[in-house]
Amino acid sequence: MTEAIKLKAKDYKSEVKPIWCPGCGHFSVLNAITKAMAGLGINKDNTVLVSGIGCSSRLPAYVDSYGFHGVHGRGLAIAQGLKVARPDLTVLALGGDGDGFSIGGNHFIHACRRNVNMTYIAMDNEVYGMTKGQASPTTPMDWDHSKLTPHGPGVRPFKPAALALASGAPWIARGYSGNPNQMAKLIAEAVAHPGFSFLHVMSQCITFCPEQTDWKAIVTEHEGPALANADEAAKVFLHEDGFQTGLLYCEPRPSWPPVSDKPVDGNALAGLAASFRV
Amino acid sequence: MSNTDTTAELANFLAHSLELESEARQRYDELAESMAGHRNLPVAEFFRRMAAEAEHHLQEVAELAGDTILPDLKAWEFDWPEAEAPETSSYEALHYRMSLFEAMQLALGNERAAERYYRGFADASDDATTVATATRFADEELGHAAELERMMTALPQQAAQLREEDDDPHMPE
Numbered sequence: 145m146t147e148a149i150k151l152k153a154k155d156y157k158s159e160v161k162p163i164w165c166p167g168c169g170h171f172s173v174l175n176a177i178t179k180a181m182a183g184l185g186i187n188k189d190n191t192v193l194v195s196g197i198g199c200s201s202r203l204p205a206y207v208d209s210y211g212f213h214g215v216h217g218r219g220l221a222i223a224q225g226l227k228v229a230r231p232d233l234t235v236l237a238l239g240g241d242g243d244g245f246s247i248g249g250n251h252f253i254h255a256c257r258r259n260v261n262m263t264y265i266a267m268d269n270e271v272y273g274m275t276k277g278q279a280s281p282t283t284p285m286d287w288d289h290s291k292l293t294p295h296g297p298g299v300r301p302f303k304p305a306a307l308a309l310a311s312g313a314p315w316i317a318r319g320y321s322g323n324p325n326q327m328a329k330l331i332a333e334a335v336a337h338p339g340f341s342f343l344h345v346m347s348q349c350i351t352f353c354p355e356q357t358d359w360k361a362i363v364t365e366h367e368g369p370a371l372a373n374a375d376e377a378a379k380v381f382l383h384e385d386g387f388q389t390g391l392l393y394c395e396p397r398p399s400w401p402p403v404s405d406k407p408v409d410g411n412a413l414a415g416l417a418a419s420f421r422v
Numbered sequence: 423m424s425n426t427d428t429t430a431e432l433a434n435f436l437a438h439s440l441e442l443e444s445e446a447r448q449r450y451d452e453l454a455e456s457m458a459g460h461r462n463l464p465v466a467e468f469f470r471r472m473a474a475e476a477e478h479h480l481q482e483v484a485e486l487a488g489d490t491i492l493p494d495l496k497a498w499e500f501d502w503p504e505a506e507a508p509e510t511s512s513y514e515a516l517h518y519r520m521s522l523f524e525a526m527q528l529a530l531g532n533e534r535a536a537e538r539y540y541r542g543f544a545d546a547s548d549d550a551t552t553v554a555t556a557t558r559f560a561d562e563e564l565g566h567a568a569e570l571e572r573m574m575t576a577l578p579q580q581a582a583q584l585r586e587e588d589d590d591p592h593m594p595e
């Protein structure tokens with residue numbers, strides 16, 4: 145009888161070395177993902193990481209599993225399609241705040257609403273890192289470091305947790321790149337949650353937002369159990385500072401697609417397809 | 423060390439020591455790689471050296487643990503004084519333009535944190551072997567810190583390098 149070999153976090157890393165800037169928070173997310181995979185004893189061959197475009201979206205290349213580096217903002221669409229077609233796989237989608245809340249914002253709200261059994265990790269550095277430091281939907285109103293927005297973007301930033309809640313996400317947590325061990329635990333819990341799990345990670349961009357190193361002093365850990373009531377959670381998410389970490393909200397509901405005992409009529413489907421043929 | 427002469431406390435201590443050294447080594451490796459990618463070669467070389475030191479220590483602890491059965495802890499189940507294991511370089515302290523002196527300062531902070539951790543473990547333990555082992559590890563870390571301080575004194579003074587990104591953003595029409 146062969147004994148199963150227990151893999152360590154480093155065994156889940158690929159041979160490809162990250163080209164992120166030293167100190168980039170995305171390294172921490174990579175470490176947290178591989179630690180979670182080792183903690184769960186996840187089978188690499190049954191795991192797929194799907195991303196869009198951005199520094200953050202390079203992450204699937206650095207994990208020794210299946211991966212898909214998709215189109216900007218479309219990681220969630222691809223990941224949901226994959227999970228519905230192959231429910232046996234563990235599917236994680238990931239990307240940056242630009243990818244997920246700007247060009248991919250529509251996919252984000254509908255993924256929360258649809259509740260496919262998968263995990264989405266948004267690596268939020270409040271900036272477009274890859275294209276060298278432009279404002280994103282989570283950039284503070286007065287952030288004036290970019291020549292494109294010399295007086296700050298002047299637009300109120302999104303509150304991703306509030307947006308996710310309003311769109312129907314049943315599981316919402318927040319991590320911080322300064323604490324990869326807590327993040328690993330959250331990822332393990334997110335994967336185990338039977339529905340759409342949204343992990344918002346504050347992941348510093350050391351190059352274009354060096355002031356984000358101050359986050360360390362302001363992050364706090366959510367105390368007590370996760371909120372299980374959307375009304376209460378709404379009050380918290382609308383008024384919090386966005387630096388509370390941990391599992392913040394969990395109110396499970398049936399995931400999509402619905403289970404039905406009504407058989408699918410193959411002929412009707414074939415007929416429908418035929419009617420579109422020209 | 424065999425199972426018969428190992429207390430649960432010593433096993434827990436050894437599990438933490440292995441994780442501490444392993445995390446330090448992996449982070450130094452990661453930093454050496456990314457600094458080299460950003461052409462900060464003196465700092466890359468220094469982090470590579472630190473990774474080799476941590477690996478050396480890791481092997482020593484592994485040898486000492488021998489066939490001891492250690493608690494099988496997940497990454498988030500270790501009990502550290504702060505978010506990460508004490509000798510792990512914090513991401514907040516890094517920048518691709520950091521000087522060799524700043525890199526050494528960072529490593530010095532790591533060695534001191536590890537020394538405090540081992541010393542604290544020894545102080546809190548009632549188990550004689552755990553106290554002796556943790557004290558030895560703490561003394562070794564103290565030695566590493568002193569060596570780093572010697573290296574820093576020998577280093578020519580350098581002005582702090584500019585941290586602001588001066589490479590213009592890409593502005594497509």
Ligand SMILES: Cc1ncc(C[n+]2csc(CCOP(=O)(O)OP(=O)(O)O)c2C)c(N)n1
Pocket residue numbers: 197198199200201216239240241242243244267269271272273274275280349
């Ligand atoms: C369709 C399309 N539009 C625009 C771009 C340019 N682009 C590349 S990455 C990016 C934003 C990346 O920011 P974010 O998703 O926050 O990730 P980060 O780099 O900060 O990790 C943009 C706008 C693109 N690649 N494709």
Ligand code: SF4
Pocket residue numbers: 163164165167168169170199200269273274348349350351352
């Ligand atoms: S530009 Fe920012 S987000 Fe991109 S790798 Fe560098 S630190 Fe990370």
